[in-house]
């Protein structure tokens with residue numbers, strides 16, 4: 001008999017979602033826009049401490065809107081973290097602009113400030129500065145924001161914070177998603193809280209978010225008839241899904257706590273194994289630990305990350321490789337890439353050695369023990385340490 005499947009990051013409802021959805025049914029407000037959308041935006045603003053937010057259909061849509069609001073268009077250059085999900089960069093292509101990819105650094109696995117500086121110096125030489133920089137907080141870990149912001153301010157280029165994976169994380173007292181000119185969250189089914197699909201654009205610039213709402217509802221001019229002077233999109237979140245979001249946001253702190261506990265339990269029982277290293281947490285930052293990520297040094301422990309993934313899969317455990325860096329994607333084979341140093345491409349190393357383990361906030365202890373045993377057995381170490389069950 002095959003063992004029950006353990007998922008990477010399944011949804012975890014609070015039970016209150018249906019209350020808000022039910023309200024929408026009672027009032028027959030089954031539409032994009034509505035009281036749940038307004039309330040979800042307000043509640044998010046209060047939680048993260050930002051002035052305005054627009055709930056949209058996906059994190060990808062939110063990034064797209066941010067690029068439009070920053071005036072990114074045909075032929076423009078946008079710098080973007082390389083070690084991320086494709087959704088960080090796809091909207092750059094929607095705008096006919098060119099992404100240039102920036103490597104990671106080892107302390108956070110996020111954008112390397114020194115690679116970023118190099119990219120800026122090159123741009124300056126060529127006389128074309130980027131229109132924006134997209135900075136990702138990978139798996140919940142904040143990037144080195146002080147350094148990155150200092151550099152971007154020096155060249156006067158705005159930042160889009162792709163916080164799709166880092167809602168609930170904190171950088172030096174500030175909520176993840178509030179550190180750039182625009183912040184982006186995703187509520188896709190696998191994220192720390194979900195609306196099944198959805199996203200949000202945040203900013204302290206009220207008029208920019210008002211413009212985002214306008215653009216995401218087909219850019220309809222204020223006229224008695226249907227009149228349009230600019231390209232619009234159908235990106236607004238539905239009132240039903242926003243109801244799910246409200247129920248989810250109520251428990252965000254619990255979800256962060258649970259994911260961090262999952263991480264700690266893995267680390268406690270696997271951290272001492274030779275060749276295993278967990279994703280770091282930079283001092284002054286607090287990660288939501290959306291996914292527990294670790295690297296496996298094949299030379300030390302005799303098993304590669306790819307082999308470990310196969311072993312886990314054979315046990316019906318859904319683990320995943322680290323994102324394949326975007327500069328390695330066929331889609332971006334012509335795009336420029338700036339590595340951390342002449343001798344190091346950190347994102348490529350992480351891609352080869354890294355895996356993500358099941359990290360759901362509803363992961364059962366006995367399931368986590370099953371995963372830990374599977375890895376311990378394979379690495380087959382001499383240690384006599386007992387697992388408690």
Ligand SMILES: *Cc1c(COP(=O)(O)O)cnc(C)c1O
Pocket residue numbers: 057058059060061084085087088136162164165185186187188197198199
């Ligand atoms: C999930 C994710 C997105 C996109 O969010 P969607 O809501 O799925 O469009 C963007 N960036 C990163 C880093 C993500 O993990």
